[in-house]
Amino acid sequence: MGEQGVCSGKKGGIMDESLRDLFPDFIEETADILTRVGETLKTFGDLPSEAEREAAVADMFRGVHTIKGGCAMFGLNELKEFSHKIEALLGAFRGKAVTLTADRIQTFVRALDKIDEGLRAAEAQFRGVPAVENPTPLEVAAVSVEMPVDRPMEKPAPLATHELVPAAQQGAVEVLRVPLSLVSTALNNIWEVFLIRNQIGYLFEKEKEYLKDRLDLLQSWENLDSALKRHISELESAVMAMRMTSVKPLFSRMEKAVRSYLTSHPDKKIEFKTAGERTELDKKVMDMLGEPLIHLIRNAMDHGVEKAEERVKRGKSETGTILLAAEALADRVVVTVSDDGNGINGDKLVQKAQEKGIDVASFLKSAMPVDLIFCPGFSTAEVVTDVSGRGVGMDVVKHSIDELGGSIEIRTEIGKGTHFIISLPLSLSVIFSTLFEVGGELYGANIGLIVEICRMNRALIKKSNGASYILFREKFLEVYDLAEFLGKATLIREEDDFDVTLLVIRIKGEFVAVLVGGVRQNIEIVVKPVPELLPRYSFVQGMSILPTGQAVFILALDKVVEAIHMSKRISGKDVQKREVDVAAQ
Template sequence: MEELLQDFLIEAGDLLSGVDNKLVDLERAPDDRSLLNDIFRGFHTIKGGAGFLNATELVTLCHLTENLFDKLRNGELAITPEAMDVILAATGVVRDMFGFLEQGVQPPAADADLIDRLKRAIAGELVGGTADPAAAEPVQVVEAAPAGQGGPDWNNLFNAVTGLPVAVEAPAQAASLPAAPGTKPEEVVQAAIGRRASDRPGSSAPSGRRDSEKTRDNSIRVDTARLDQVLNLSGEIGLTKNRLNALRSDILNGLNDTETLHALDVAVSQLDLLVSDLQNAVMKTRMQPIGRLFQKYPRIARDLARNLGKDVELVLAGEETEIDKTMIEDLSDPIIHLIRNAVDHGVESATDRRAAGKPEKSILRLEARQEGDHILIMVADDGHGMNAEKLRAKAVERGLITDEEANTMDERQSYNLVFLPGFSTAAQVSDVSGRGVGMDVVRTNIQKLNGSIEIRSQLGKGTTFIISLPLTLAILPVLLVRLGEQPFAVPLSMVREILPIDTEQVQEVGGRATMVVRGEVLPILPLAGLLGWPQERSPEYGVLMHTAELSFILAIDSFAGREDAVIKSLDDFRPKGVAGVTTLSNGQIVLILDMKELLGGAGEFRGVSRAALLNASQSVAVR
């Protein structure tokens, strides 16, 4: 039964997300009967699964909503904002009920006010709720049939499977009715995405094994064609292994003629190719369409815009782009926050848009695409944009930067000020997101995925946030650098080029060693100083690196080329600035450096003097 429950929650969750998206589309195209039929079928399927699990209250709510869908698709009722509000409220409570099932308890009854609104909508009594005013006579509502007395007792069945005590009746559940004007945006987002049972005050979810499990979905759907490819490659590798064993026996027996050695070379080359193909095929099994992540956002954008009195349409693009499954859940909150900010702060009111000569409807675009070995996710609005000068002034006012630092900032650096902890301006960005995190946490979460976030804005035209992520977290392209004979790995995504360090070109600006690269003055940071090691000699090479906050030259002794590192995490002991370890082809273990952590916050960055950089045999600390 537990397996059936998990299958139901996954399938029904996907169906409900699809229903939410189609409802948003239906609001824009109320005459599209095919959309209504799809919505009806999706909800009917959810109700059938709930009935099989004997979730009576969920069946009751689904049945009432299904009655309303049936009248809408048959043309007996008109699609109005009031009808859409009550339908979306019902789907929100259905999602909440999934949370109770996930915790192993029967969902409580939906709020009586929601049930009453559904019945009034079915009867055509909501304002503007009928296609023909003459048809607004009371309609007999068919209630959902109660679960059969001989049916399974869900709580006892679940108890038998998991060993949990039978849960007592949970308190009545508040309906996720449309938010009143002035409701905080984060509350609107919370209502749109639903809550888990354990998040609700008064929840009677039992304690036990399930409470200690991670809340993320660890299952993955894989196309059988990809599994067939993995199976075929495994078979080919087995045949090549047998061939290598035979050749090994021949060589050990003294057969080392040219033909045998050539056959060995061919077999090793074939094995190398097959292993590479198998690695790529296994990586593809982890890849999932990002559209599964995007499904929840049209509903969130719609509810936020309606609550704020704005007309915003969220346009999705690149939903077929595939991304590592392990990233999808970690991306959810940052994207919610960016969409919330765009609707709440980036987009102007209808009055302001008319005054600026813009259409009243604002277009918010959420797009994903693959570029090389990276995935780009863009959240773009057509609002009023960011004012770099005002951002700098606000940061100075709050004591986050000095006047001198503000005067040297270009537009890109000014936009990045919104990522500083504690930065907030009413005109541009709020420090409270739809999930209670600030823009600084958004950037931190993206960086934990080895990604970066960039802001592009044009005053009066709009703002675009660009998130860049690696295709997968399992393999990380790195550049191997050396201090003496000790190699270290740095993420290749941050590397722009490798430069020789000519002592005559090293200058001191503001007490820091710098070099001029194509007209840009860049600070030089010795890797030895970042690690707290003594500097044995003057560095010979510099690696030009770029992060969201700054560009700099990492001073090293030498480098050993590029590798695709398979990351091994350090769970029990992880020194500061170390992201993990990898093993080289020669068996040597190498530390993968977390450059962002080594550099610390932008405010801590100072650099070293020219004398400290060039004088060997002394300990250099990067201040």
């Protein structure tokens, strides 16, 4: 930035270089204040007593005053002046010169959105990257915050969560802000200690025979090892908790997107609801989840929820509903985006896919018709808008979810609405894994994905139309040969007669079996990213170092099955192309 201020425009101040390191903290703290003030505004009409309303106004006044002071300190003069206008109006409400009506609440909400946009623009300038769809701080300062005339108090428009607690009712909590990089470094060191502990345990077990006459030493070791494991686990949980953060700020960002959309689409009425805002997610995971969610919300607004007039004709309420919900389930977090709009017509998707030359027959062997919307460049929009319909977005959504080690499922009913269900791992670090052998090499997989491990005679595997099946609990399951997929010798050889090992997993409600060479053990391991020099595959979740010192790839078995189907579709197209070429010759 040099001698230039963080903000642009003739009135922009110059930031003191000694304050540059504090600017990211200022942005984060201001975002927290904006969220708190926004929540208080949205629940203001529900406060039962005059004392609570006075306390809420006072808290909002202090918050905006803090923002104004921070903007002044960092040279954001336009935002400082804009914040001062809001502070002055809150001061009038605080002094009871005027009343805080429903219309004025909505004006304040829009003003807070403008401050947030200005801060995002300032942050983008600070980092040297262009701000996407955000005005400069100077443009924000030009926005009017003139208050509407008095009218009777009524509840604000229903565009808020139903779980919010007024800031005035929240207890003070001591907070120490620590850069995420430091927390990640501490966590990485804990995982290294975890690996060393496993290796020491392996060596001890290996030499245990030499200590068979020292039972006292063996007992002491086992006690110490158990205590060390417990303390490492507790320490990991404590540090992991530092990386966990509520999804509330992410949900608030989605709410602003809905509010912004409605200002330019008066023919639509949408009530945005949230649930599970206190659900916590890894900070890095949540940051990466933002873009997929905004795509889903935009599609729900643009293609899901009908226009108000059209909804009435269909016997629906003129106001559509979009629900964004989060729920923690065991070792996963499920995020759902739902709407009560058009639903997705699978038949139309198939027709569009055929027009685009997609091998639909092969695709539907492993997926539902609605999953076609995840194909690159695929769109069902009749009209391209500034929000969606360009054939980009949904494939990016799926790719982003895959990158996080998650999955996305669609449930839809024509005329009733659509649910996008995203399942994400709570942690991408330590997992219980099943180790198995394929072609003489060890691999691992999250034990939570495996429903059952079974051994049976190879002769029980039957083939039909190029696919393999087994009869499992009175149902036929398709069998996928992992060795063949990984380029090793196939385990399905009709001339052989031996037992094989199958990992039964569940994908979108359907059971399938993955054929492996044999299962070694179940073990708790640390999953690390695949080194940058190695190629990236969607079905490789990461790598780990075993207590023996051996490195293994951790496979996402559901993604393995998807990749096998994808390879079959590609090879099928190649075969068709060769047949056409031969016919042409």
